[in-house]
Amino acid sequence: MMRHVPDGLRGRRLGAMLGATTVVAMLAFWAVAAMRQSSAPTTPSNHTSTTQAPGSAGMIVALDPETGTFGMPTPEQARELEEQMKASLSHSDEGLEFIDHPDGSTSVDLQGRFQNMSIAHIGPDGRVHTTCVDDHDAARKALDPATAPAGPEVR
């Protein structure tokens, strides 16, 4: 039995095939980054850096994969965190694979995209304010003390 496939979906399936190369490349980047962490030597080394994450106004802390201690992230760690956040908050269907199944259904593995992310910010009043975002720009704003929602105005 023929199943109706919307034009938009047909286009996406074609787009997904064409975009597969891009996804593989991106995944390869993350995989390499993860492997670098997971295969790190067990002897302590100094990964502390005073460099802040690009585009961030606050201090970013990171877990040193070798010492298990917290400290300033290396530029590489900061970049990885940023890239992971950007990817997880993506709403793009570009490069996603639309799979047709024998029962007539279609599925899409979202590849970790379309995340909803809760972010906390401590306002000038000392209170914790939270916001839930699903967009990278919004996440950056919520994490930046200069633009984070600080609760209702008091005057």
Next chain:
Amino acid sequence: MRPISRTVLVLVATATLLASGAQATTITIVNTQDGPTEGFNDPTPVAPIGGNSGTTLGQQRLNSFQYAANLWAAILPSNVTIRVAAKFDPQTCSATSGVLGSASPVQVFEDFPGALVPNTWFHVALANKLAGVDLSASDDISTTFNSDVDNQTCLGATDWYYGFDGNEGTDIDLVSVVLHELGHGLGFGTLVTLSTGALFGGLHDQYMRHLHDNTVNLPWTSMTNTQRRNSAINPQNVVWKGTTTTAAAPMILGAKPILRVNAPASIAGDKVIGLAQFGPDIATVNVSGNVVLANDGVDPNADACSPIMNSVAGKIALIERGTCTFVSKVLTAQMSGAIGVVIYNNVPGAPIVMGGSDPSITIPSVMISDVDGAAMVAELMAAVTVNVSIATDPNQLAGTDPLGRAYIYTPNPLVSGSSVSHWDTSHFPNSLMEPSINSDITQTTDLTRYMFQDIGWFTGATDVTRGPAVTRLYPATPNPFNPNTAIKFEIATAGQVKLEVFDVQGRHVAGLYHGTLQAGPHVMVWNGRGASGDVLPSGVYVARLVAGATTSTQRLVLLK
């Protein structure tokens, strides 16, 4: 972040079935990604807290996660286990801001066996429930939470609170955050790209199918991409049209706080208001009185940043925003004997929520826009008596449109990342799925469980969440009305139901429903017309609900 653990820990959170006997689901929390001494496996000793008996940090995290999962599992009927991949890892964080956690569906499905509608994306957990089988061998929801919150360099002294009792103090209640994020993973969210209005893969999704824009009077499914993009920034004009949620809203949401201008007629009516974080809950007060423009004798004279010189005793003080804090203004008016305060904005735009706290404030206060403020000042300057009420309207629900449909969060400008996939912030009491997790959230699934009923989670099952069933009419909204009013009611047991309208002489004027209905909440909209479609005159009418042996009536006022 860490290599896959050699220790694979799988938690199974099996919810206890409720007395109704309806089938709840099982949520399996899959922890395969935390290292042996981190995240859920962190061996740091801790003392049990708030009902969480864990004695290590990792155990408490797992227990807390499991507790939140159980809250969902207990109410969602499905014979397919929901698999939640979970990990606690360091995330982006600073001393003042940081990621708490995130969640998403792993996959989406369309046109699967059991799909409620064709050509529509469903989150995989819901698709599994409707199909009655596990459509995919992979996990259903992916979650990551920030383990750094527990160290002092991330959010300072603020830590995760792992208790189950909501007694987090200045810490962050993990159960509430997990509950919220799992809600997104289970189906509370659209796949639409809001900046363009474009559909995911060219198809609707099951969430956006229930959105309706009151301004253009169109459901999101009938809109062009441009219309959807515009609708996403149409505040308090986009509603959830699911009938179960609408019928349940009176049980969850409180009456709408209002500032009603009673006189003069030229400015009479309800004004758009911003509420105060301080002072008494407006739901507990109902003050009416004449308005006096405060004068403190110091330019600008009406800002009440100095002691008020004219008499506001027994009156409602009208005060200009600016210079000093909202709390200071209201305290000054209270000390002068005012029974309430209306603060008007000193900048263009809508009124805002007034922040601050002072437990000594006992009088209510609200903010109105600069335009409404100017109109009120003009009347007072012309020596016209202005009389207002600060109260709640029992015929309107906070956070809903006049038909009782819950508002979706669609601020303008677009708050990218928060818009559309949350309830509006005007809900009162606050709802779990608002964009901010508010302090008064009590680890309940509130209105969202009914929203889940609308999208199909309870198809073929009885809602197990609502306690003893009753048959009753809820207050119609709006009432008085013109031209439509939503008549909401609940049926205790499935069976024959008749909903009719009579005039005050007892004459039958309209039949709204006669047939079989399932147990649970329902809503019918009456358009003020008679049985033959004739437009009825203004007057009092009576809605009568008959279900089984129960008869319930309610007065409706049609005003033209």
